[in-house]
Amino acid sequence: MNKKATKTTGLTEQLKGKLPVLLVLAVVVGGAWVMINQSKKMSGPAAVVDVKVPALSTIGQKGEKAFAANCAACHGVNASGGTGGPPLVHKIYNPGHHADGAFALALQRGVNQHHWRFGNMPPQPQVSAADTKAIVSYVRELQVANGIGYQQHRMQ
Incomplete structure (x- = not known):
């Protein structure tokens, strides 16, 4: 063989x-x-950003409390981002790309994932209209203090 x-x-x-x-x-x-x-x-990208907290207006202070109670668990302390949601103190959320009404709609209806990989945001029906307005003011004050202002959005 x-x-x-x-x-x-x-x-x-x-x-x-x-x-x-x-x-x-x-x-x-x-x-x-x-x-x-x-x-x-x-999981999202390493989303946590350093946020400078300014002296807040009266409505900003109310927004800070409402944000801590309703948003910080996902979006982090002072909207700096966390494991469950992106930082809102980010140029993507400047008023030219996400107007104040976009934040209100996000709280009312939720948001499908589109900028980050954190998954969909569910509606937050427990947040009142007054708290929504205060939260938006708070986030905008944080953005301004961190150099984020209006930038016209252009589709690419």
């Missing part, structure tokens, strides 16, 4: 015995890779 044929047949027999183990290993490694990459997609 040909030695080469025997070696090939022996190798094939060895692989047959290990094939189930190799398949399980491939599935485990592939599954781990998918889970790691999926978790990267679901």
Whole structure:
């Protein structure tokens, strides 16, 4: 019998015995890779920003309290961003791109994910119209104190 044929047949027999183990290993490694990459997609970018807090107006102070009670759990202390939501003290949220009404609608209706990878924001029906106005004032005061002002939005 040909030695080469025997070696090939022996190798094939060895692989047959290990094939189930190799398949399980491939599935485990592939599954781990998918889970790691999926978790990267679901979490937002490193969104926490340093926020300078100015002396706030009376309505800004009310907004600070309402924000802490209703928004900070996701958007972070002083709207600096967190694990559940993006920073609102960011140029994307300047009044030329997200008018005050956009914040009100976000609280009333929720928002589908579009700028960041934090997932959809659910509606916040517990936030009153007065608190919404105060929250928007608070966020705008923070933005101005951090160099974020009106910039006309241009579609790209």
